[in-house]
Amino acid sequence: xxxxxxxxxxxxxxxxxxxxxxxxxxxxxxxxxxxxxxxxxxxxxxxxxxxxxxxxxxxxxxxxxxxxxxxxxxxxxxxxxxxxxxxxxxxxxxxxxxxxxxxxxxxxxxxxxxxxxxxxxxxxxxxxxxxxxxxxxxxxxxxxxxxxxxxxxxxxxxxxxxxxxxxxxxxxxxxxxxxxxxxxxxxxxxxxxxxxxxxxxxxxxxxxxxxxxxxxxxxxxxxxxxxxxxxxxxxxxxxxxxxxxxxxxxxxxxxxxxxxxxxxxxxxxxxxxxxxxxxxxxxxxxxxxxxxxxxxxxxxxxxxxxxxxxxx
Amino acid sequence: xxxxxxxxxxxxxxxxxxxxxxxxxxxxxxxxxxxxxxxxxxxxxxxxxxxxxxxxxxxxxxxxxxxxxxxxxxxxxxxxxxxxxxxxxxxxxxxxxxxxxxxxxxxxxxxxxxxxxxxxxxxxxxxxxxxxxxxxxxxxxxxxxxxxxxxxxxxxxxxxxxxxxxxxxxxxxxxxxxxxxxxxxxxxxxxxxxxxxxxxxxxxxxxxxxxxxxxxxxxxxxxxxxxxxxxxxxxxxxxxxxxxxxxxxxxxxxxxxxxxxxxxxxxxxxxxxxxxxxxxxxxxxxxxxxxxxxxxxxxxxxxxxxxxxxxx
Numbered sequence: 001x002x003x004x005x006x007x008x009x010x011x012x013x014x015x016x017x018x019x020x021x022x023x024x025x026x027x028x029x030x031x032x033x034x035x036x037x038x039x040x041x042x043x044x045x046x047x048x049x050x051x052x053x054x055x056x057x058x059x060x061x062x063x064x065x066x067x068x069x070x071x072x073x074x075x076x077x078x079x080x081x082x083x084x085x086x087x088x089x090x091x092x093x094x095x096x097x098x099x100x101x102x103x104x105x106x107x108x109x110x111x112x113x114x115x116x117x118x119x120x121x122x123x124x125x126x127x128x129x130x131x132x133x134x135x136x137x138x139x140x141x142x143x144x145x146x147x148x149x150x151x152x153x154x155x156x157x158x159x160x161x162x163x164x165x166x167x168x169x170x171x172x173x174x175x176x177x178x179x180x181x182x183x184x185x186x187x188x189x190x191x192x193x194x195x196x197x198x199x200x201x202x203x204x205x206x207x208x209x210x211x212x213x214x215x216x217x218x219x220x221x222x223x224x225x226x227x228x229x230x231x232x233x234x235x236x237x238x239x240x241x242x243x244x245x246x247x248x249x250x251x252x253x254x255x256x257x258x259x260x261x262x263x264x265x266x267x268x269x270x271x272x273x274x275x276x277x278x279x280x281x282x283x284x285x286x287x288x289x290x291x292x293x294x295x296x297x298x299x300x301x302x303x304x305x306x307x308x309x310x311x312x
Numbered sequence: 313x314x315x316x317x318x319x320x321x322x323x324x325x326x327x328x329x330x331x332x333x334x335x336x337x338x339x340x341x342x343x344x345x346x347x348x349x350x351x352x353x354x355x356x357x358x359x360x361x362x363x364x365x366x367x368x369x370x371x372x373x374x375x376x377x378x379x380x381x382x383x384x385x386x387x388x389x390x391x392x393x394x395x396x397x398x399x400x401x402x403x404x405x406x407x408x409x410x411x412x413x414x415x416x417x418x419x420x421x422x423x424x425x426x427x428x429x430x431x432x433x434x435x436x437x438x439x440x441x442x443x444x445x446x447x448x449x450x451x452x453x454x455x456x457x458x459x460x461x462x463x464x465x466x467x468x469x470x471x472x473x474x475x476x477x478x479x480x481x482x483x484x485x486x487x488x489x490x491x492x493x494x495x496x497x498x499x500x501x502x503x504x505x506x507x508x509x510x511x512x513x514x515x516x517x518x519x520x521x522x523x524x525x526x527x528x529x530x531x532x533x534x535x536x537x538x539x540x541x542x543x544x545x546x547x548x549x550x551x552x553x554x555x556x557x558x559x560x561x562x563x564x565x566x567x568x569x570x571x572x573x574x575x576x577x578x579x580x581x582x583x584x585x586x587x588x589x590x591x592x593x594x595x596x597x598x599x600x601x602x603x604x605x606x607x608x609x610x611x612x613x614x615x616x617x618x619x620x621x622x623x624x
Contacts, residue, residue, distance in 0.1 A: 263591070279576070
């Protein structure tokens with residue numbers, strides 16, 4: 001493994017791809033690998049791109065990649081695909097647009113399944129983002145699918161979350177209702193060549209006014225990814241947010257919170273691995289039937305298992 | 313507490329409401345309470361109602377309640393609300409239609425926040441469903457908001473998952489893409505008085521044909537909740553699924569899987585509570601800064617914490 005990590009850190013694309021496959025396959029739990037990777041992380045700026053299906057996230061991501069390449073940045077992209085065993089293939093087609101960059105050595109694009117979490121991000125997604133960071137990509141973009149748990153998860157692994165809205169889908173209202181306002185650092189109203197984009201942008205600003213004063217007020221950009229307009233403005237806003245993170249107390253706290261969430265995620269995963277062996281043995285003794293018959297209950301069973309494996 | 317549980321089990325509505333508040337307030341962790349409740353559970357049939365925002369879930373739920381009441385069933389409802397601190401109030405208004413049943417003693421309706429999980433269900437939602445089961449409601453309906461993590465979670469706590477689609481929102485396609493096909497036991501195409509409902513139903517059936525043979529093939533109903541049509545058909549399908557659960561091997565396995573998931577959820581929660589004290593102390597030692605400076609990493613820190621609290 002060490003050789004593989006070495007080659008990946010030196011920028012060898014095939015080795016990088018193999019490392020990502022390794023964390024994807026072992027998800028959760030590639031600790032030995034990640035311990036070697038982690039010291040090399042923390043240089044990239046990780047951007048989460050999220051929004052409703054149909055908001056044009058893939059096209060917009062592709063445009064942002066082009067712009068970033070013109071600025072000399074190396075770009076890693078993780079496109080999270082819903083992992084339905086039946087329809088998983090179809091949606092990958094949406095990502096074909098990004099294949100414009102397939103021959104560019106300064107761009108690394110990888111699709112990853114969301115593992116039945118319906119748009120949520122698996123631990124492997126986070127580890128893949130860390131790998132791309134360690135392997136020298138200046139910008140790591142994580143593009144999620146759909147609106148839901150992925151929006152919560154993408155915050156945990158992104159430095160800057162970019163929320164894409166479009167006029168006429170009514171999803172600005174849905175997003176506001178669903179509490180997604182709070183997770184966006186940068187708003188983009190895409191498909192601004194359609195009517196109604198200014199209205200959506202104005203609505204967002206009104207919503208932002210309702211939020212108690214915060215150290216960072218998310219800016220709102222208009223764009224048309226199809227027509228390649230607005231990309232500079234989006235990147236300027238993302239750059240402002242990056243400066244906020246590094247140069248202000250609020251931003252520094254946000255970085256530490258992200259690290260805290262990282263530790264907690266790994267903790268949760270390790271804990272469950274430890275408990276699983278014990279639980280697997282117990283399950284075979286007909287304990288599920290005893291719970292079903294209400295001779296015992298999940299709370300008593302779980303507490304018993306804990307007593308057997310935890311010191312204090 | 314024992315008195316309170318006793319009164320709730322005897323059907324006292326105020327006591328039931330207080331129990332639900334108790335698990336909501338303590339989420340996660342009302343083990344002592346739930347240990348008293350659990351032996352009385354397992355009699356209700358729990359129905360998860362899910363689908364995109366705007367699919368008419370609340371109206372449909374209200375109609376189903378009326379129909380179930382005519383059949384002499386007592387009905388408990390948990391309406392999961394997204395818990396945005398800024399907009400949380402607004403969406404509750406959508407649920408006002410259900411207030412038709414506010415004066416009916418055989419119906420208990422409770423809104424619960426989703427606690428920042430953006431539509432995901434908290435542990436408290438599950439515990440509230442168990443409380444309503446124990447307190448004598450024959451049918452417990454859990455209505456979720458949005459499409460996303462809630463769909464995964466609702467499976468864990470429902471006996472029968474009812475997925476509501478509507479024509480013309482394109483969300484049949486989105487839902488298929490997002491892998492939600494697999495979680496539905498019963499499909500409903502609502503707003504069938506609009507054009508296109510048969511097309512959506514046909515599309516769903518084609519998708520179902522693509523799924524490898526399963527013991528239960530989800531039926532598809534058309535309905536118009538506004539016009540109160542189709543409710544009997546939906547309830548007949550739900551009843552068929554209930555029979556499948558109790559009378560077939562595949563159904564029995566599904567029940568045991570649900571119990572297994574219950575234990576795992578409680579286990580995960582207990583474990584994390586145990587480790588949290590240790591982690592909180594550790595956090596104060598500047599460990600986050602040391603991780604940020606890459607002097608150590610989340611994997612090493614988490615492994616160290618685990619070693620200190622876990623026996624094997």
